[in-house]
Amino acid sequence: MSAIPVEHGLILAAVLFALGVAGVLIRRDVLFILLSLEIMLNAAALAFVVAGARWLQPDGQVMFVFILAVAAAEVSVGLALILWMYSWHKTLDIDCASKMRG
Amino acid sequence: MTYAFYIASAIAIAATVRVITGTHAIHALLYLVVSFLAVAMIFLILGAPFAAALEVIVYAGAVLVLFVFVMMMLNPGPRSVVRERRWLTPEIWVGPVILTAVLLAELIWVMTGGGVLLPGELVSPKRTGASLFGPYILGVEMASVLLLAGLVGAYHLAHDLGRRREDEEEGGSRQ
Numbered sequence: 571m572s573a574i575p576v577e578h579g580l581i582l583a584a585v586l587f588a589l590g591v592a593g594v595l596i597r598r599d600v601l602f603i604l605l606s607l608e609i610m611l612n613a614a615a616l617a618f619v620v621a622g623a624r625w626l627q628p629d630g631q632v633m634f635v636f637i638l639a640v641a642a643a644e645v646s647v648g649l650a651l652i653l654w655m656y657s658w659h660k661t662l663d664i665d666c667a668s669k670m671r672g
Numbered sequence: 673m674t675y676a677f678y679i680a681s682a683i684a685i686a687a688t689v690r691v692i693t694g695t696h697a698i699h700a701l702l703y704l705v706v707s708f709l710a711v712a713m714i715f716l717i718l719g720a721p722f723a724a725a726l727e728v729i730v731y732a733g734a735v736l737v738l739f740v741f742v743m744m745m746l747n748p749g750p751r752s753v754v755r756e757r758r759w760l761t762p763e764i765w766v767g768p769v770i771l772t773a774v775l776l777a778e779l780i781w782v783m784t785g786g787g788v789l790l791p792g793e794l795v796s797p798k799r800t801g802a803s804l805f806g807p808y809i810l811g812v813e814m815a816s817v818l819l820l821a822g823l824v825g826a827y828h829l830a831h832d833l834g835r836r837r838e839d840e841e842e843g844g845s846r847q
Contacts, residue, residue, distance in 0.1 A: 630795075
């Protein structure tokens with residue numbers, strides 16, 4: 571994969587990751603925060619695949635598969651927690667869930 | 673090939689910006705699908721067809737369908753039909769449609785020989801699979817345990833949620 575410089579792929583991954591961080595920081599809707607987490611995981615996976623393509627090794631795609639498994643597990647538990655929070659607070663505002671109850 | 677990468681990158685970034693600045697969750701999900709498809713296109717250009725297929729199937733398919741299911745559970749009732757009709761206006765779907773049309777044109781261009789990768793330039797699914805079940809077999813087992821933990825956790829939370837709803841309904845009928 572010589573046509574595309576590896577830096578450009580990594581810059582794209584960094585931009586997507588930064589957008590995900592910005593989404594987590596600026597949104598108050600917990601659903602959008604979970605979406606931004608997905609964007610960040612996806613950007614990290616993109617960086618792995620770019621590096622794997624740079625050296626033509628399958629390890630990048632192997633790490634991509636693992637990140638995929640982590641994202642799937644995270645999103646299932648996260649969405650169940652969102653449903654729980656909605657039934658508890660009747661809202662998706664993350665500020666309403668700032669108090670913990672032991 | 674180089675241009676295809678930069679066009680797909682621009683689509684991914686534009687769609688992601690629309691995701692984090694969107695107000696309606698369904699619109700954000702629509703743009704996130706476009707973003708994931710663009711990233712899958714980039715994987716294809718980079719010579720990772722296995723990762724591209726998984727990105728489409730698992731991310732753009734399974735994960736976002738889960739999000740759509742949760743959206744449907746959070747907004748039940750007959751007024752969702754009216755809202756659906758109101759939301760399905762051209763200014764809502766025209767953005768994602770344009771972005772996916774550009775992606776499709778790019779994909780057709782790549783497929784019809786605009787820049788076919790040589791076998792030596794890509795990491796084949798065969799090599800990836802051999803690596804996955806060779807040196808990384810422990811990681812695969814750990815990922816399966818993680819998925820099992822996610823399954824049990826989601827089941828536990830949803831089970832309690834269902835019981836709580838039943839209690840609420842019973843309490844409401846008693847009062």
